[in-house]
Amino acid sequence: MYSLLIHNARIAQPDGSIVEGDVACGQGRIQHIAPQIDASAQETLDAQGRLLLPGIIDPQVHFREPGNEHKEDLGSGSRAAVAGGVTSFLEMPNTAPATIDQAALDDKLGRAAKKSVANYGFFIGATPDNLEALNSVNPVCGIKIFMGSSTGSLLVNRRDDLEHIFANGDRLIAVHAEDEARINTRLKQFAGRTDTAAHSEIRDNQCAVLATELALELSIQYQRRLHILHLSTHEEVDILRRSKPEWVTAETIPNHLFLNVADYERLGSLVQMNPPIRQPQDNKALWQGLRDGVIDFIATDHAPHTLEEKQRPYPKSPSGMPGVQTSLALILTRYAAGDCNLVEVLQWMSAGPAQAYGLIGKGQIAEGWDADLTLVDMDTTRPVKTEEMFSKAGWTPYAGRELTGWPIYTVVGGHVVFERGVIRDGIYGQALRYSPTGDIQPS
Numbered sequence: 406m407y408s409l410l411i412h413n414a415r416i417a418q419p420d421g422s423i424v425e426g427d428v429a430c431g432q433g434r435i436q437h438i439a440p441q442i443d444a445s446a447q448e449t450l451d452a453q454g455r456l457l458l459p460g461i462i463d464p465q466v467h468f469r470e471p472g473n474e475h476k477e478d479l480g481s482g483s484r485a486a487v488a489g490g491v492t493s494f495l496e497m498p499n500t501a502p503a504t505i506d507q508a509a510l511d512d513k514l515g516r517a518a519k520k521s522v523a524n525y526g527f528f529i530g531a532t533p534d535n536l537e538a539l540n541s542v543n544p545v546c547g548i549k550i551f552m553g554s555s556t557g558s559l560l561v562n563r564r565d566d567l568e569h570i571f572a573n574g575d576r577l578i579a580v581h582a583e584d585e586a587r588i589n590t591r592l593k594q595f596a597g598r599t600d601t602a603a604h605s606e607i608r609d610n611q612c613a614v615l616a617t618e619l620a621l622e623l624s625i626q627y628q629r630r631l632h633i634l635h636l637s638t639h640e641e642v643d644i645l646r647r648s649k650p651e652w653v654t655a656e657t658i659p660n661h662l663f664l665n666v667a668d669y670e671r672l673g674s675l676v677q678m679n680p681p682i683r684q685p686q687d688n689k690a691l692w693q694g695l696r697d698g699v700i701d702f703i704a705t706d707h708a709p710h711t712l713e714e715k716q717r718p719y720p721k722s723p724s725g726m727p728g729v730q731t732s733l734a735l736i737l738t739r740y741a742a743g744d745c746n747l748v749e750v751l752q753w754m755s756a757g758p759a760q761a762y763g764l765i766g767k768g769q770i771a772e773g774w775d776a777d778l779t780l781v782d783m784d785t786t787r788p789v790k791t792e793e794m795f796s797k798a799g800w801t802p803y804a805g806r807e808l809t810g811w812p813i814y815t816v817v818g819g820h821v822v823f824e825r826g827v828i829r830d831g832i833y834g835q836a837l838r839y840s841p842t843g844d845i846q847p848s
């Protein structure tokens with residue numbers, strides 16, 4: 406017997422076409438796809454002709470556990486994820502303690518197994534002196550380097566230390582590319598400023614450009630797999646457009662696509678983040694970069710802080726915004742408006758991150774692949790509501806925005822975990838599995 410049988414869906418195919426039919430799931434996999442399946446299942450649902458997407462993959466979130474569970478934990482963060490159609494996430498190491506060794510990783514994996522309603526994977530964080538752990542700790546999706554300091558204490562900013570990491574090992578290196586020296590110089594220059602808009606001036610485009618250039622230089626020198634996190638500037642898009650080695654990938658995030666410095670006036674430090682929100686011309690260049698394939702996919706950098714923390718006067722306000730629950734609907738709103746096509750949506754939101762991180766069995770709806778699915782409603786447009794957000798942050802910079810394409814069912818491992826605003830109890834995700842060769846075809 407199947408665990409789940411979905412009737413009457415418009416099924417998104419890897420090539421961007423849509424076929425109408427039924428999908429049967431069992432043992433965590435998609436077992437059968439056909440125009441009509443008559444079989445028994447523990448649960449049957451009628452998709453009523455709605456669009457069925459492969460489960461969305463968010464390859465950059467901060468879920469704060471352990472250490473800052475008042476902002477988020479693996480339970481609340483993953484609930485926000487599935488409510489946003491996200492079935493798998495990759496989580497960052499700037500927790501407390503930071504994820505910089507096997508013990509800290511094992512602790513997180515153990516917590517996630519008990520609490521996460523989505524599938525989960527974790528980065529190992531680089532420090533100037535944990536090189537051995539960076540290359541031996543398992544399982545991880547990659548190494549995270551903060552080249553400029555942000556939330557938490559992780560930082561590797563000296564060229565020698567960076568070079569040492571790039572020169573040793575072959576794991577994916579994901580960089581938060583902001584130049585620490587320039588940030589510090591400008592912090593002094595702007596010391597008197599207490600308006601949040603100063604944040605984008607202090608950590609200006611050039612801060613990001615310098616660090617991205619250095620990461621690219623080292624990646625080329627050592628032929629090292631590099632992923633550039635949350636690309637935010639038009640200059641970086643140009644740099645990558647001119648020359649992007651085949652082993653380099655880049656992402657951008659909704660905050661850098663949909664927000665810009667004009668939003669400081671209305672939202673103040675709620676929209677303060679690192680790298681900061683930029684100018685409208687940067688928004689435009691990032692969209693163009695996505696369409697051209699210069700930027701490979703979209704993450705959220707979901708970085709929850711409480712409202713009370715965010716309302717501290719700048720610069721005491723922390724950087725970061727929640728976003729895991731709103732990302733898919735934001736992008737599908739652009740799809741509904743005809744600004745992008747379904748192949749792009751699939752690539753940016755699921756297949757792209759699955760390929761880049763070698764996530765076995767993830768990223769497409771096909772027989773034998775993992776039964777992670779997101780059924781979205783493209784016929785309804787409704788506003789983002791703060792009270793519907795599952796993040797402990799308890800706020801969203803997108804409150805009030807009218808969005809099309811909200812998830813109505815989210816399926817993880819062949820079981821419905823989210824249905825029309827409600828999380829089902831007792832269903833948990835699994836640890837992601839990584840392909841050492843890049844072949845993510847399920848065996």
Ligand code: DOR
Nearest residue numbers: 555556678679708724725
């Ligand atoms: O704004 C940010 N917040 N950028 C980061 O790189 C970290 C994040 C956080 O963890 O709060």
